Amino acid sequence: MNCKMMRKLLTVCAMFAALPLTAVTTPAVAAAPGVSADEIVIGHVSDLSGPIALLGTPLRDGLLMRFDEANANGGVYGRKLRLVVEDAAYDPRRGVLATRKLIERDRAFAFIATTGTPVVMATMPLVLEAGRLHLFPFSPHEATYTPLHPLKFQNFAPYQDYMAAAARHMISRGNYQRSCLLYQDDEYGQEVMRGVEQGLETVGRELVARTSYKRGALDLSSQVARLRAADCDLVVLATVVRETVAAVTEARRQGWQVDMLVTASGYSAQTHELGGEALEGLYGVSVLPHPYREGASLALAEWIAAYQARYKAAPNVWSVMGYTLADLFVRAAMAAGPEPDAESFARALENLSPQSDIFGSPPYRFSAEDHLGNRRGRLAQIRDGRWQLLSDYLD
């Protein structure tokens, strides 16, 4: 046996000898999965190639931007925040596999902004069973915050709540007598319908007509004609961007200048960019203002410039959402202390004081009894080719 071999053997022996020592000296590191001496791992199951990829990509970019900023400022108590992104493409099977990967291989400390209701509903039980935090999923489903669970938090206002308030506000504002609804034939549309009905009921009205379309349909001529025949003076649109453009354009093409109100799913710069002049006057509900460069405060303008420099694209409302969700995470992680676990993080989030930000986000409030951070939206309208806010957050 020569010297070289002896050295190798000694090194191996030393490594094995050091193993128990490592286990004894670093007990806290093993305490919370995904939290090591150097980093905190956060999982994000997104839709980057499926039907809502238009939303998934800026959302991810916003998350990454805020985490990178936090890392550049020294991280959270010296730990870097690492976002591991998986693309489930709105498919619950892929979502389940991606979630298992994030739980077992990447040992994610928390899951943030899982995207799409079927994916959220299929993966949330796995996340909670594994004792990981399920934060701010992109789904209107009430199961994301009820029944109360110590590890699940939501901050997207449910369509039902803010649409009830918006419908009520619109009626008192415009004294509409014949309200109608065009809705997407899925859970989203159903929830908006419940909200609008609830809002109308409080002012002694009811829906005069309602008609649905299948997700992805862009020819809405028969639906619009049907609503026109019902002589509606306000049409609520439970549509997403493309369908909003299709519905409003079709109404104008038919010479029907009816007032229309779209949910936050249609509140996007893409709506007026795609629709152009025909979309002027469209009302919408905003749960977060669009980051326009024109008229932006200095801080917001700097943020927009930084985003554009990084992604070579203008930010939109989804980018802002991603950024603000990551910001909530960073603040809660800081408040949870130097040795965070799921429990201490959740308690920190419950006690986080609401803050105003450069975007005009609603004040997100959680408590030990309520894990839904926001229930309200604001009324907006497309004027001169951009969304303009008309009201404060509606109760």
Added chain:
Amino acid sequence: MKVRAVEIGAGLVLLVLLLFWFGRAYGLAQLNLLFTYALAGLGVVIILGHAGQTVLGQGAFVALGAYAQALLVATGLTPLLALPLAAGAGALGGVLASLPAARLGGLYFGMSTFAFALLVEELLRRWESLTGGAAGLMVKGFSIAGWRLEQAGEQAAFSLLLLLGAIALCRRMLASALGRSWQAVREDEAAAAACGVDAVRAKIGAFALGGGVSGLAGGLYAHWIAYLSPEQFGLRLSFELLILAFLGGVRRLGGVLWGAALVVALPQAIALLRDQLPGEWTRAAGFELFVFGAAVVAVVLLRRPPA
């Protein structure tokens, strides 16, 4: 024989890779879904590969099985007893979808199965009082006499057991008079009819068996995913099952395992490889889909299936 030995060897290597590379529990969860998809794809192999009938709506049979299982379990029936009924729901769907076969053939008949899948998806969406509509349906975990199959390994073992049972049943059926009539109809329907084979009965039989095994897979799927909604059983699933059957060998019962490995495990393997690759471009949207598409094309080209 040599080919089979190579396949078994490759299968074992894949298994070891799944368990060690993906991580034990994660690998077993992959295997569980792989076996469940293989079971669903077995239905396509029977209908398309052996009876020669174009089927573009196999996902509907999976949906019927899944919803039947979820609803029966919700009424208090034990999951094990509900499974045969879920298979029955899939088989009934198969029989219904095969009825136009009396008048239609070839691609036209395939289109009618496509329409059947659309009808089923629409029914699941509209019949809210029963199916929960677009809001979906939560499904309890699988249990046998109080023993809950919670671990991925237990689930994978159970799925494998059912898959092997279904393959054995299909093998037996293929050797029966009905199975031989499928082959006769597949090769030449007119000649088969001239020889006294009842082509319509043969097609209905193939759809009943194919729908039944896919329905059984749906029953398992309901428990493994634990949440059902109509869009999960859209045309995408039907086409995935078609791809699965073609990649594995459309007439090979055991081939469904290879097809399922490509459809289920390959995208995950790509996701893991992506994590190892440097550079932002691998994080671009659609990267996995692009690599998956390229891999599928490569497999099809390399396999060079017999004409």
